[in-house]
Amino acid sequence: MASLSFYDRPTKTRCTSDAAKKYDSASVAKTIILATLLYEKGGTLTEAEDALARKMITESDNASATTLWKQLSDLTEPAKPNPVKIQEFLDKAGMDHTVLDKEGSWGLTQVTADDQAKLLRLFSSDDDAVLGGKARAYALGLMNHVQSTQRWGATAGAPLDSVIQVKNGWLQRSQNPDVESFDKGDWKVNSMAVLTENGYDSGLAILTENNRVPEGHPAKEGWDYGIETIETVSRTIYRDIYPGAEGYDPSGPSSPATEPPTAK
Template identity: 85%
Template sequence: MKWSSTLTAAALGAGAVAGPVAAASPSVAAPQRAKAATSPVRCTSKDRELATKLASDIAKALESRASMASLSFYDRPTGTRCTADAAKKYDSASVAKTIILGALLYQRGGDLTGEEDTLARKMIVDSDNDAATTLWKQLSDLTDPKKPDPVRIQEFLDKAGMQQTDLDKEGFWGLTQVTAHDQAKLLRLFSGDDDAVLGSKARAYALDLMNHVQSIQRWGATAGAPVDSVIHVKNGWLQRSQNPDVDAFDRGDWKVNSMAVLTEHGYDSGLVVLTENNRVPEGHPTNEGWDYGIDTIETISRAIYRDVYPGAEGYDPSRPTVPAAEPPTAG
């Protein structure tokens, strides 16, 4: 797996949802995991045998997990696409930052100021929350400062055809509702050659930032990817609070998401996996829900890459070791 450079590690959890509603809570008892219903996996491909095998292996990967998961995968060279519940909406956490980035590049025609470049790099590479909030407000109608309405981000979504994405109109960008379908559409936009929404300079810039994501956040949809590919990734995670105003299902629930693109050397594919219901068993450390979500994503990811790239040496991402006393904060 090729990365352009090695970056210094930042504190885990940078890149959370903005605002207190989805702040990470301390270790609390949550419902035991229950087997989650999973929608059928549908795959199409120029290679019928590949489509059949992928559908079967992805289904097996999903069956082994108790959390809820949705996915969208594409591979341009083989004309392959796979989905499972791809229209289901999830709290975005930090994968919303890819939307903010796309909107910024769209509104600026790919030419960012020095300050915007600095903020964009912090937002994607370091998953910096403050940078994301600053750019979100910059792309919003601030008539009511307490409820920045992201009108210019919505303009980008409309242009990109991302009709299933619901931006949070009160400024909690990490509570934006996203789908695997729309996030995969964004990946295809970043990695494609269509200038209708973003020009080649803007697309290359977005991929470059995702290629330089810090080493502690390269887990997820990268797992099992061929080591000779160039990967571009963005992850997101948050634990919803136990506040009474949070829906009962969401209280204490870990939301863990990952999206990745493989490019160069003949590779041209993208994978999005969104998960929730990553519950912490009663009496267990809080970070177990976060770990379970990552394991779910990586189980699916490895199954896909094994089938699409048989015989290729697979990338084995590391992740931070989080002591039980210091669970990862929202991401």
């Protein structure tokens, strides 16, 4: 099962499919954590915050995400961080269909393709109402420097003459504790990418679930299936929107990266 939300600002093109359906966020929630941090700090981070944010986005480091999540939460009950500042950001950004986990787990944030695309539009806009230009450039800079092994997904087929920014997420969990060991629950595989520069201003969010593992097969097959689904959709969209453009291949050399700006 997959949902998507795509926009191309220059041509005023928008494409969606089941874009209001909620999914476990896995690590795409890290873009929300980053945006909230930048919103709260006015785009200026301490050296420690900058280091955590960079590791959280470029390496998808979970410990860094948890540290920042707690920083942005009410810790009256330490075992259940209440992410009040993150909710404030979601309200300000109009991400009304994103639901934070009641137990305080950032990876189980319920997200929609439309809300994630809305966040991408915010990052690439020139509107300072929510995030200033410095904060937006910083967020895009980190997403542009995601390590090469994590640049798959909604980047597939993106025009090579654009600057490609990406953040992915993946999670395997079971709703049923009695499932067989080969199937710990379906894989949730998500990807979001935003294209900028050289006339490009578009974003694509694709969320998937029920990427199940066939009995007796390695668990990784469910993850691979989710990525294949996302990249098939991604290539189709970019081919139709940008006919004739040479497309990015996630399995090939990394796309050129610009120097990431500082938020210090």
